Amino acid sequence: MFKKLPIRRAVVVLAISCLILSLTGCGGAKTGADAGNSASTEARDYYKVGVITSLSGAEVQGGNITKYGYDLWAETVNNKGGIKVGDKGYQVKLVYADDQSDPAAGANAVERMITSEKVDFILGPYTSGVTKAVAPILDKYKVPMITGSAESPSIWTQKFKYTFGSVPAADLTAISPLETLSKLPNPPKTVAVLGVNDAFSKAVAEAFKASAEKNGITVVKFDVVPAGTDFTPLISAIKQLNPDVLAVGGHENEHMEVIKASKSLGFMPKAFVMHYGITNPDFSKNLGKDADYTFGAAVWTPDLDLKDDLFGSAQDYVKAYKDKYNAIPDYTAAACSATGESFSAALAKIGAKPPLSDQQREELTKTLEQIEVNTFYGPIKFATDGNWYHDNVGLKALVIQMINGEQVIVGPEAMKAKDPVYPVPAFNVR
Numbered sequence: 001m002f003k004k005l006p007i008r009r010a011v012v013v014l015a016i017s018c019l020i021l022s023l024t025g026c027g028g029a030k031t032g033a034d035a036g037n038s039a040s041t042e043a044r045d046y047y048k049v050g051v052i053t054s055l056s057g058a059e060v061q062g063g064n065i066t067k068y069g070y071d072l073w074a075e076t077v078n079n080k081g082g083i084k085v086g087d088k089g090y091q092v093k094l095v096y097a098d099d100q101s102d103p104a105a106g107a108n109a110v111e112r113m114i115t116s117e118k119v120d121f122i123l124g125p126y127t128s129g130v131t132k133a134v135a136p137i138l139d140k141y142k143v144p145m146i147t148g149s150a151e152s153p154s155i156w157t158q159k160f161k162y163t164f165g166s167v168p169a170a171d172l173t174a175i176s177p178l179e180t181l182s183k184l185p186n187p188p189k190t191v192a193v194l195g196v197n198d199a200f201s202k203a204v205a206e207a208f209k210a211s212a213e214k215n216g217i218t219v220v221k222f223d224v225v226p227a228g229t230d231f232t233p234l235i236s237a238i239k240q241l242n243p244d245v246l247a248v249g250g251h252e253n254e255h256m257e258v259i260k261a262s263k264s265l266g267f268m269p270k271a272f273v274m275h276y277g278i279t280n281p282d283f284s285k286n287l288g289k290d291a292d293y294t295f296g297a298a299v300w301t302p303d304l305d306l307k308d309d310l311f312g313s314a315q316d317y318v319k320a321y322k323d324k325y326n327a328i329p330d331y332t333a334a335a336c337s338a339t340g341e342s343f344s345a346a347l348a349k350i351g352a353k354p355p356l357s358d359q360q361r362e363e364l365t366k367t368l369e370q371i372e373v374n375t376f377y378g379p380i381k382f383a384t385d386g387n388w389y390h391d392n393v394g395l396k397a398l399v400i401q402m403i404n405g406e407q408v409i410v411g412p413e414a415m416k417a418k419d420p421v422y423p424v425p426a427f428n429v430r
Contacts, residue, residue: 068321083343090353106133110137111137123148139161150167162365175397194248194258197226201251244423245273258274270424296401299331299396317329338377379395403421
């Protein structure tokens with residue numbers, strides 16, 4: 001039997017209990033999605049924007065490019081008074097999380113960002129693998145994210161509700177270089193295709209293979225290898241097959257290793273096709289003239305005649321980027337900067353002031369599906385059904401060739417600045 005407390009002691013115990021409840025919250029600890037849905041209780045007059053990307057690990061070079069693009073958007077919009085909602089501008093504060101170039105680390109980092117930092121929305125990863133890993137977390141907490149980089153088609157076929165992308169999927173763009181080469185007077189007859197076994201690189205390799213087969217180019221070898229593979233024995237085997245073209249699905253590090261291995265083995269196909277990574281300034285910086293004449297696909301180049309109210313013309317954007325980073329931006333940097341403009345336009349349309357409530361984040365997500373934003377990077381319009389659900393289907397692919405370290409548009413025919421150089425000069429005569 002419980003012993004009855006004196007009235008005075010009972011009052012003291014009751015007071016202590018109430019104090020404990022007031023400190024911990026009478027509703028108890030928040031769990032699951034509720035833990036990430038308390039941003040609206042924080043009093044602030046700026047948008048807290050999460051950024052998840054590769055600030056360390058194997059993909060840090062590309063991760064830095066996404067960071068530069070996002071940073072330049074935030075700096076530019078803040079210098080112009082912030083994101084305008086109604087008659088007031090609201091500043092932007094970026095909060096970074098490092099995914100360490102690892103999908104599992106990225107998922108953990110974005111969950112901490114949502115639950116601890118209480119971000120309003122998120123600017124997304126460099127790699128497709130990390131994007132696929134964080135997308136279910138965003139669906140769980142109902143926080144919208146746009147990635148300015150990820151290109152794997154497998155992201156969009158899964159139809160994540162809160163994940164969007166500013167760059168068209170690789171299966172919409174990587175088909176272009178071989179298609180352009182197939183229409184030359186002396187087109188390639190054979191191609192060897194190598195891919196690295198990550199979401200983006202594998203998709204690119206598969207797109208190269210499909211494009212070759214569609215355009216009458218015989219695929220003499222198709223191989224997808226683990227990340228970190230030594231390319232020297234692979235290139236040695238491909239050299240024996242003597243293909244007209246070597247097409248590689250990878251990131252900038254793999255592309256540089258393939259060029260180096262090919263040169264060391266005396267292998268010089270009529271063309272290298274490598275899609276993304278060749279526009280990264282480090283590609284030409286590290287390889288010098290050996291980087292020249294490589295073909296790739298892009299959706300933006302610095303010389304396009306495009307403009308918007310935030311950055312001005314594409315050339316104005318290039319100048320601002322070069323002044324800040326001493327480098328020429330590629331399409332990933334531009335896409336990341338333009339990604340912020342999509343959020344700005346959607347926030348203005350719904351009149352959502354910071355901090356965002358759960359209902360406002362939901363409304364923001366729906367509005368992103370409805371708007372088309374014309375930027376210095378080109379139009380951003382997100383698909384709302386089909387295989388590219390929430391990916392940007394407003395842009396068309398350009399075929400580029402690196403010449404003297406610059407991106408030159410060589411296709412399609414209606415867009416080209418110069419004819420493609422094919423076959424390309426050997427390494428020793430450049």
